[in-house]
Amino acid sequence: MGFLPKMTNDDAVSLPKNTLAFLIVSHIVVITPHISKHSYWVISLVGLCLVWRIVSNMRHWPLPGKGVRFLLVISGFSAVYLAYGTVIGPLAGVGLLLLAYTFKLLEAKTVRDAHMVVTLSYFVVATAFLFDQAFSKALYLLFSCVVISAALISINQPSTHWKGSSKSAFYLVLKSLPIMVVLFLFVPRIEAFWSIQFDNHHARMGLSDEMSPGDIARLGENDSVAFRAKFERNIPLPAERYWRALVLDDFDGRRWRHADRGVELRSLSKKDQDATKRQGSEYNAWFLNRRDQGDNYFRYKIIMEASDKPWLFALDWAHPLSANINMDDGFSLSVAKPLTEPFVYQVESLSSTTLTGPPDGMHWQYQRKRNLKLPASGNERSRQWAENVRKESGSDEAFISQILAHFREQKFYYTLRPPLLGTDSIDQFLFTTRRGFCEHYASTFTFLARSVGIPARVVVGYQGGEQSSLDNYLLVYQFDAHAWAEVWLPKRGWVRVDPTAAVSPARVEKGIEDALGDSRRFLANSPLSLLRYRDIPGVRRLRHSIDYLRMLWIQKVVGYNGRLQTDLFYKLFGSSSTKTVMLVLLGGLSSLLFLIFIFDVYSKRKPRMPPEQRLYLRFCRKLSKRGFNKGVSEGETAFAHRVAVNSPEMAEGVLRITALYVQINYRPLDRDGVGRKQRVNQFRKQVSAFSV
Numbered sequence: 001m002g003f004l005p006k007m008t009n010d011d012a013v014s015l016p017k018n019t020l021a022f023l024i025v026s027h028i029v030v031i032t033p034h035i036s037k038h039s040y041w042v043i044s045l046v047g048l049c050l051v052w053r054i055v056s057n058m059r060h061w062p063l064p065g066k067g068v069r070f071l072l073v074i075s076g077f078s079a080v081y082l083a084y085g086t087v088i089g090p091l092a093g094v095g096l097l098l099l100a101y102t103f104k105l106l107e108a109k110t111v112r113d114a115h116m117v118v119t120l121s122y123f124v125v126a127t128a129f130l131f132d133q134a135f136s137k138a139l140y141l142l143f144s145c146v147v148i149s150a151a152l153i154s155i156n157q158p159s160t161h162w163k164g165s166s167k168s169a170f171y172l173v174l175k176s177l178p179i180m181v182v183l184f185l186f187v188p189r190i191e192a193f194w195s196i197q198f199d200n201h202h203a204r205m206g207l208s209d210e211m212s213p214g215d216i217a218r219l220g221e222n223d224s225v226a227f228r229a230k231f232e233r234n235i236p237l238p239a240e241r242y243w244r245a246l247v248l249d250d251f252d253g254r255r256w257r258h259a260d261r262g263v264e265l266r267s268l269s270k271k272d273q274d275a276t277k278r279q280g281s282e283y284n285a286w287f288l289n290r291r292d293q294g295d296n297y298f299r300y301k302i303i304m305e306a307s308d309k310p311w312l313f314a315l316d317w318a319h320p321l322s323a324n325i326n327m328d329d330g331f332s333l334s335v336a337k338p339l340t341e342p343f344v345y346q347v348e349s350l351s352s353t354t355l356t357g358p359p360d361g362m363h364w365q366y367q368r369k370r371n372l373k374l375p376a377s378g379n380e381r382s383r384q385w386a387e388n389v390r391k392e393s394g395s396d397e398a399f400i401s402q403i404l405a406h407f408r409e410q411k412f413y414y415t416l417r418p419p420l421l422g423t424d425s426i427d428q429f430l431f432t433t434r435r436g437f438c439e440h441y442a443s444t445f446t447f448l449a450r451s452v453g454i455p456a457r458v459v460v461g462y463q464g465g466e467q468s469s470l471d472n473y474l475l476v477y478q479f480d481a482h483a484w485a486e487v488w489l490p491k492r493g494w495v496r497v498d499p500t501a502a503v504s505p506a507r508v509e510k511g512i513e514d515a516l517g518d519s520r521r522f523l524a525n526s527p528l529s530l531l532r533y534r535d536i537p538g539v540r541r542l543r544h545s546i547d548y549l550r551m552l553w554i555q556k557v558v559g560y561n562g563r564l565q566t567d568l569f570y571k572l573f574g575s576s577s578t579k580t581v582m583l584v585l586l587g588g589l590s591s592l593l594f595l596i597f598i599f600d601v602y603s604k605r606k607p608r609m610p611p612e613q614r615l616y617l618r619f620c621r622k623l624s625k626r627g628f629n630k631g632v633s634e635g636e637t638a639f640a641h642r643v644a645v646n647s648p649e650m651a652e653g654v655l656r657i658t659a660l661y662v663q664i665n666y667r668p669l670d671r672d673g674v675g676r677k678q679r680v681n682q683f684r685k686q687v688s689a690f691s692v
Contacts, residue, residue: 019114031098079095100120133341135553179592211255213443225478229300229476232299247328249373284319303473307338309339310335311333400497407445414437444499445499466534612664622691661683
């Protein structure tokens with residue numbers, strides 16, 4: 001057994017009660033961010049063990065024996081398996097780590113056990129970033145490191161008061177921050193290990209790749225930020241703020257779905273497959289031609305929150321400027337894998353209120369077939385009505401205008417609480433309920449257009465955005481989710497049609513709050529949301545300040561990747577070679593460590609003066625204005641009597657202050673130190689009140 005480390009006497013020493021209290025507090029602080037991320041089974045077992053440890057520490061209950069600990073381990077594996085269906089993978093792995101960390105705290109008896117608990121604490125803190133990289137989370141985890149470090153100091157200096165341990169831990173973490181910044185900026189960037197895909201147990205609220213009546217209405221009560229759009233120049237008008245996400249082509253009579261482009265492509269002829277491959281280059285050529293001919297365009301950066309979806313957001317019609325962004329034949333942008341962390345990309349879009357799309361050559365026969373497809377039966381009354389309107393109107397454009405006029409002139413209502421619809425949802429909405437959210441109007445219009453042979457599709461995304469008062473960017477919230485329609489018209493291409501705007505123009509011009517017509521209905525299920533008080537200037541500025549910090553954090557920290565690091569090296573040092581990186585890294589760390597060493601040496605050479613001495617020197621400076629200077633070898637009492645003899649008018653105050661100072665310095669204090677603190681406060685008041 002010679003290969004095992006030799007146990008020292010300290011390793012077998014029982015832990016003091018205050019050290020155990022530090023470990024329990026640090027455990028609670030570390031576990032808190034994980035409570036909302038993990039299953040009830042896991043958190044309940046963690047809570048049970050933590051309560052056991054607390055009661056054991058307070059009431060001297062016995063700790064679990066080997067048999068109980070074995071049962072706890074089996075229960076831990078069972079809880080993780082029941083929660084996630086596996087004990088392998090990132091989410092299950094973190095769950096097992098939380099349980100192991102808790103079990104170790106439960107059985108901790110010696111200094112060696114305590115050191116292991118502290119080591120695990122630092123690892124568990126790091127795993128919190130697997131789920132969220134928010135600025136507030138970073139601040140909380142920094143605070144967690146202070147608490148853990150205080151527990152570590154308490155282990156090695158058990159006689160230190162909790163205030164002293166906390167203060168030392170704070171300065172220790174503070175001194176490590178410059179080193180952390182240097183490592184963050186200059187250590188070569190690799191893909192963050194927390195970008196791996198997690199199970200969908202905690203899917204984020206947002207747009208889906210399918211839509212049925214009521215789906216988007218549920219987002220109308222969600223006040224979380226979907227993304228931010230930071231513009232280089234002017235911000236588009238409210239009527240132009242249509243943020244495209246997905247095109248929904250397939251309709252089964254009730255639900256619209258995003259067509260599987262891969263399956264469809266494999267079923268096409270060779271000619272159509274070649275045409276599809278050309279579409280991207282043809283679209284880019286059309287876009288650049290329009291832009292270069294003088295069409296107005298917006299250039300902007302999207303700072304997108306994690307969505308667990310691969311699609312991106314952009315104004316119509318968009319041209320991505322960032323790498324590794326794809327565009328499908330519905331002109332929607334996407335990336336290769338779902339976004340599990342905030343994502344930043346650059347786009348430019350044409351500016352046009354009519355938004356006429358790409359020309360005729362970019363709508364081929366297979367797309368026309370897709371955009372005309374309807375179920376063989378169902379909603380017969382709507383089909384017949386649409387055919388009658390088309391006969392009366394005489395043209396596709398006139399038909400569209402007449403349908404929009406029908407929505408505008410008849411008693412249709414825009415509401416977040418539409419009635420439930422049955423099998424023939426289009427018929428029921430169009431002729432009976434006439435109450436709905438944007439998806440009801442977009443779905444109904446697209447169905448009517450297809451019924452008369454006009455290629456049409458549903459587009460889902462967001463409409464609107466609140467301008468920040470601190471910078472040139474828009475905040476787009478989940479409640480801005482919107483659905484509209486697009487129709488294909490010869491010689492015009494794809495044209496946006498928003499039937500919701502015909503029913504409720506305020507929805508497009510002013511936003512969902514004005515469209516609902518009653519501010520009490522806006523975010524009614526979120527009474528504490530600051531967005532409910534957006535008209536109060538102070539609250540609005542507070543919201544914008546918090547969001548601005550969040551945006552900077554995403555751009556400068558979360559979004560700091562290899563490309564940005566390379567740009568930084570070229571900007572600062574003119575090269576990003578391995579040699580340059582190593583020299584910068586080693587030089588930066590060496591310089592910081594040397595400065596920290598000098599600071600520590602200097603601070604120890606000049607210990608901080610006690611508060612009563614600083615106050616007494618202040619008192620002496622006041623007396624020096626009257627010509628009384630204390631001699632080097634002169635005692636405090638002798639100096640006070642000399643002043644009192646020569647200036648009787650100051651005698652009472654001088655003698656009282658000096659007596660209190662002597663009392664603080666030389667009289668034995670109460671064991672808990674309370675008497676000293678009270679006397680120092682009294683001394684401070686008397687020195688401040690004394691005047692010459």
